[in-house]
Amino acid sequence: MMNIKPSAAIRKNYNEISELCKRSGEPVYLTKNGEGDLVVMNIxxxxxxxxxxxxxxxxxxxxxxxxxxxxxxxxxxxxxxxxxxxxxxxxxxxx
Known part of the structure; x- marks a missing residue:
């Protein structure tokens, strides 16, 4: 399953995104203005x-x-x- 979040979510919900990365073992894709911007994943x-x-x-x-x-x-x-x-x-x- 692909996890997609707006880039503002990383500022507002860092702990939630961190937990999602750890729990799922999958990357979280961050968008900015509806376009792909960054990928965040557990180390x-x-x-x-x-x-x-x-x-x-x-x-x-x-x-x-x-x-x-x-x-x-x-x-x-x-x-x-x-x-x-x-x-x-x-x-x-x-x-």
Whole structure:
């Protein structure tokens, strides 16, 4: 569900918006004069999203390398990398 609020809401209802971000784990989109202006999100959700984006970038780079004929990783290497990535995301959720 997309949470949309007018920009004045951040000044008037900071605690309410903060709680909404924490409770939903989703960003809140702020509008100004009816147009999109800012996105506000909980720091843990942001860190989790950043971790997932880094993982995605790493996977894309690995696939591009594979397609160019670069040597890959063994199954054990991949399993260890995946476990580390999952643990990073889980650690970010616990904070």
């Amino acid at each position: 843990e959700a942001f860190a989790r999203r950043e971790s997932m984006l880094r993982l995605r970038e790493d996977l894309i780079a690995a696939e591009e390398g594979r397609l160019k004929g670069k040597s890959g990783y063994s199954i054990d290497n991949v399993a260890a990398l995946m476990k580390a990535a999952v643990q990073e995301v889980l650690d970010g959720q616990r904070k």
